Amino acid sequence: MGVIPLKNRYLIHVDNTLALTVSPLTTFIVFLIYMLISPAALALTVKDSLGSQELPAPATRVIALNWGATEEMLELGVTPLGVAEIEGYKTWVAQPVIPETVMDVGTRAEPNIERIAGLKPDLIVIGSMQKNMIARLKPIAPVLYFDNYRADHDNFSAIKESFQQLAVALGKADIAMARLDAQNEKLKQLKQRLNVYFNGQLPKVTVVRFSDAHHVRAYGLNSMPLAALKELGIEPAIAIKNSTWGQVQKPIRDLAYMKGVLLYLRPLPKEAELFEQPLFRMMPFVAEGRIAPVRSTWTYGGALSISYLAEHFVEALMTLPATIASNNHALNSHTSAGIK
Amino acid sequence: MSSALTKASVKVAQSKFSILPRFSFALPLLGFGLLALAVVFHLQSETSLSFLQQWHVWLTLAPQDFAEFEYYYSAMPRMLMAILVGATLGFVGSLLQQLLQNTLVSPMTLGASSGAWLGLVAASVFFPTLAVLYREWWAMAGATVAVGLSLLVARRSGFRGLPIVLSGMAISLLFGALASAFVLLNDQYVRNLFIWGAGDLAQGDWNDVIWLLPRVSPLLLLVILAHRPLMLMRLGEQGAQSRGLNLIPVLITLLLMALWLTASAIATVGLIGFIGLLTPQIARRFYARSARIEMVASAVIGASLLLITDLIAIKATQSFGQLVPSGAAAALIGAPALILLSLKRGADNERVAPPPSSHDQVGHGNERRWFKTTPKKGAVVVAFIFIIVLCLALFVFPKTILVNNSVNMQANIHWGWYWPEGYLWQLRWPRVLTALMAGLGLAVAGTVLQRLIRNPLASPDILGLSAGATLSIVIFILFFGTKWLVFSPMIAFMGSFLVLGLLLLLGKRQAFSPGVMVLIGIALTALLDAILQFTLARGTDEVFSILLWMSGSTYSVTAIQACLLTVGVLVLSAITLVWHRALTLIAISDDVARSRGINVLRARGWLLTLIAGICALITAVIGPVSFIGLLSPHLAYLLGAKRVLPQILLASVAGGSLLVFSDWVGRVALYPVQLSAGVIASLIGGSYFVYLLARRRL
Structure with missing residues (x-):
């Protein structure tokens, strides 16, 4: 836009009257031309957590140092040049599948900068774990830093925003929009299926991962599982405060008087043993069958991982009786009256 | 004795x-009363049942509703478990x-x-x-x-x-x-x-x-x-x-x-x-x-304590x-x-005081050595090793070479001598310099400390000087997150000097008895461990930055930090050398030193302060590194440097080489994955230490 005032001033200087009559028209034409040619001629502008930066062209040789970015890149159809901890990605994130040609650049916490430099990338994408490396990565290639997981914001909207920005940097903005739209559509369908199944009376849900026989890591309000639940129109059964990675370690008995359904993520070693524990079996949510397992799913993923989560949640919830929410009210008031 | x-x-x-x-x-x-009281209070902590209802559960052992179930299956076994474990421990x-x-x-x-x-x-x-x-x-x-x-x-x-x-x-x-x-x-x-x-x-x-x-x-x-x-x-x-x-x-x-x-x-x-x-x-x-x-x-007190x-x-x-x-x-x-x-513990000290097993008394098995060591020969050996290690660390490296064949890209790893070009050099020298200076500083600190408290097993990491710095940084991260880690040197200094203050305070009272210093070291190290485990149990990922830092890594050191560390360590070490006469005399005994006109308490205080400074500096830059301070003096001693001054000099170069070597191994052993220098140093140093101790060379 910097062109226009300059031109105006020039015109005013040469001929005052001409400038007054012509200038709105000139301005408009210049603006039009500017709008038409700018996408091709000018660099891409990408916004990350540190502000805007310009890339000369869509990146093709990309290195991703965290798994969320890796996942999103693969979703966009871009095969990264290098990724940190590929073995870990294969074990814990798994989907989408990472091609064999991608090179390992070391651990996520201490990626091998010498190797990264050797690969001569044109873009490096990092997360909060690699924040202190920006100064050393910058001389190698432009760095996109997405600080997605934080206690003081809504992780999911930050992740969606960063996904779109990443897509811009890769020249895949249109694909990203399409994928997000498709995901919204899918989430809507899932929501509808759920509503039909539960007759419009959705149960409240808490999502946990069991850490051992007596403790859970409960997912908080700003976590991806809770974001998935929100998209499905499900309310959290207990409010767990925000934290960086969206989860809090708690004793199981803290959940005892929770009113709602408990979804727990697999894998859970010693699952049978847990369910044999008398106290666990007596927990109201177990005794009343308000508990269901969820297939193994990565819970710190990228923008499109939310649909996997939502899908698996719906799958799990639909193993419960359809009347659980309506029954539950009666049951809950009954038991609490009995105790008090 | x-x-x-x-x-x-x-x-x-x-x-x-x-x-x-x-x-x-x-x-x-009194003892059993305390236990009974602890039991009663412990049982109230997690239940909504009244005393009467609790009593009922104890009598019948047949819980009825969920609250009673909870009491029967959680509160009761937990209380008994605390008693069992506490009593056992x-x-x-x-x-x-x-x-x-x-x-x-x-x-x-x-x-x-x-x-x-x-x-x-x-x-x-x-x-x-x-x-x-x-x-x-x-x-x-x-x-x-x-x-x-x-x-x-x-x-x-x-x-x-x-x-x-x-x-x-x-x-x-x-x-x-x-x-x-x-x-x-x-x-x-x-x-x-x-x-x-x-x-x-x-x-x-x-x-x-x-x-x-x-x-x-x-x-x-x-x-x-x-x-x-x-x-x-x-x-x-x-x-x-x-x-x-x-x-x-x-x-x-x-x-x-x-x-x-x-x-x-x-x-x-x-x-x-x-x-x-x-x-x-x-x-x-x-x-x-x-x-x-x-x-x-x-057993009774242990049970009460754990309850x-x-x-x-x-x-x-x-x-x-x-x-x-x-x-x-x-x-x-x-x-x-x-x-x-x-x-x-003042009065108790005789019971824990170590046999004064300084080097000279123990007497190493010199006769079996394959070459006779003198300080000069030792210096030559160390210098030679130092140069080799330095060359390894700077030039020998696996190199990733991209091969573009028709189907896809392939990376081949080539080992060999490479002159680090442009940016690689900038990435490499701060790490090597930092490792060198950290090893040097720790070696000086270890040598001085061993002479100072007349114990060949003393080292800054065991006496809590490093632990103080580490602990303060870990606690800081725990409360404020990793965002403010730029202040870590200041925090490390604070922690280190708090410990130093404690040591000086106790030291004045008890003439720097090793027992007290070791106790403080144990207390701090164990506290550090527990806090670390607690952080791990929180299940957040922040902890990995703490763990990484705690493993003593040169990874994130910047050029400026490396230079600052170099200046700091060299200056502080040089000042330490000024005190070498006092150190020689104190190493013999306090009485000897005093009779030669040395203010033993003041010399101890100053030397400890210098050591604490060195440790804080190093800890702030690369985190805690064990065993270098413990082993380097012994290496120097084995190589023939038996007097204070040559021992400090030889130990410092040996310590520097050891850490540079560890850093290099950490970078190339599992390439492209990198291991921390501190971990490798612990592995090398720890195994050697065990070997030395088992062979009675210490």
Whole structure:
């Protein structure tokens, strides 16, 4: 836009009257031309957590140092040049599948900068774990830093925003929009299926991962599982405060008087043993069958991982009786009256 | 030496005999009263039931509704578990301390905790399925190896003084470093261990109590059988043997029993430190009349202590909305208590004072050496090694070369000499320089410290100087996150100087007795461990930046930091050299130094301050690094540098080379994955240390 005032001033200087009559028209034409040619001629502008930066062209040789970015890149159809901890990605994130040609650049916490430099990338994408490396990565290639997981914001909207920005940097903005739209559509369908199944009376849900026989890591309000639940129109059964990675370690008995359904993520070693524990079996949510397992799913993923989560949640919830929410009210008031 | 010890212990025993009879009824009552009170309070912590309802559950053992179920399956077994574990730990502590006649000994200080932790972590990484199923056996195996190693290492210097505690600390450091490396490289696999690592007593049924009960029942047998040998041990080893005690078999049997009890206890509830170390110290103040009474009293007090600790942990968990494990609470209470106790230990010091085993007395097996060492030859050897290491670190490197064949890109790794081009050079030199300077500084600090307190096993990482810096940074990260880590040098200095202040304060009072310094080191290191485990148990990813930093990595060092570190270390080390005459004299004895006109207290204070400065600087830049400060002086000594000045110089170059080499190995061994220099240094240094100790070269 910097062109226009300059031109105006020039015109005013040469001929005052001409400038007054012509200038709105000139301005408009210049603006039009500017709008038409700018996408091709000018660099891409990408916004990350540190502000805007310009890339000369869509990146093709990309290195991703965290798994969320890796996942999103693969979703966009871009095969990264290098990724940190590929073995870990294969074990814990798994989907989408990472091609064999991608090179390992070391651990996520201490990626091998010498190797990264050797690969001569044109873009490096990092997360909060690699924040202190920006100064050393910058001389190698432009760095996109997405600080997605934080206690003081809504992780999911930050992740969606960063996904779109990443897509811009890769020249895949249109694909990203399409994928997000498709995901919204899918989430809507899932929501509808759920509503039909539960007759419009959705149960409240808490999502946990069991850490051992007596403790859970409960997912908080700003976590991806809770974001998935929100998209499905499900309310959290207990409010767990925000934290960086969206989860809090708690004793199981803290959940005892929770009113709602408990979804727990697999894998859970010693699952049978847990369910044999008398106290666990007596927990109201177990005794009343308000508990269901969820297939193994990565819970710190990228923008499109939310649909996997939502899908698996719906799958799990639909193993419960359809009347659980309506029954539950009666049951809950009954038991609490009995105790008090 | 042993006669002096005997006299001292007889004196202690007599002095206690004279007061005790008057309290013979009151004291047991007091102990059991405390226990009963703790039980009652503990039971109230997690239930909404009234006393009457609780009483009803106890009488009928048939819970009716959920609240009663909760009481029956959670509160009751948890209380019993606390008693069982607390009593076991207290009892074992007392048994060990009496057996080895050493008040600093406990399962924790012998390395059992870190051994168990390493066993479990390693099992989870290598045999994930088996690790889940046989948790207790892995823990037990690790603990046995660690304690066995500490005892083996210390066996010839006797179990009485500091050597066994120092070797236990060294083994702990070694095992801890290994475990950290495993955790860092495989964080996702070991996650479900973190709560165990932090030590929590939560119960969901009676199974664990029932599992543990028969396993700790030998305790009752020991109360009867261990009494006589322990009473005889009070007379000293020779005294005991002359009265017909077959020392070695008894020692081994009792030690194995103690180990079994400990391993069973920590396998069920996880790592809970301090109880075993603290309890006997408290018990001894009141109940030292006979070995049996001391053991029983320790068990009772241990149970009460753990109940109270667990109560605090429960309350903290409730008010913070997230898990505060009992082990963390134990450390938070135990560490200050240990330091407080060490304040009052003045009179006890004869019992722990080490045999003055300075280098010159021990006498190394020079005759077997393949070449005769003189300082000059040593210097040549060290210089040669130094140059080789430096070349390795800077130029020998795997290089990734991209090959573009028709189908896809391929990376080939080529090993060889490469001149680091442009940016690679900028990435590499700060790391090499930092490793060099950190190794140099630690070596100087270690040499000075060993001379200063006349103990060849002293080092900044064992005496808590590094731990103070590390602890302050870890606590800072815990509360404020990693955002403000730019201030880490200031924080490290604060922590280091707090410890220094503590050392100086206590030192003035007790003439810098090694016992007190080691106690502080133990307290801080254990506190650090517990806080680390607590952070791990929070299950957030922030902890990995702490763990990484704690493993002593040169990874994130910038050029400016490297230069600052270089200047700081060189200046501080140079100032240390000014004091070398005082150091030589103090190393002989305080009296000699004083008679030559040296203000011993002031010299000690200054030298300690300098060392603390060096340690804080290094810790702030690359995190804690173990074993360099411990080993470098010995390397220098073995190479023939027996006087202070050459020893410091030779040690500093040796230490620098060692850390540069470790850093290089860490960078290339698992390329492209990088290991921390500190981990490799611990591995190399720790194994060499164990070898040296076992061969009696220290």
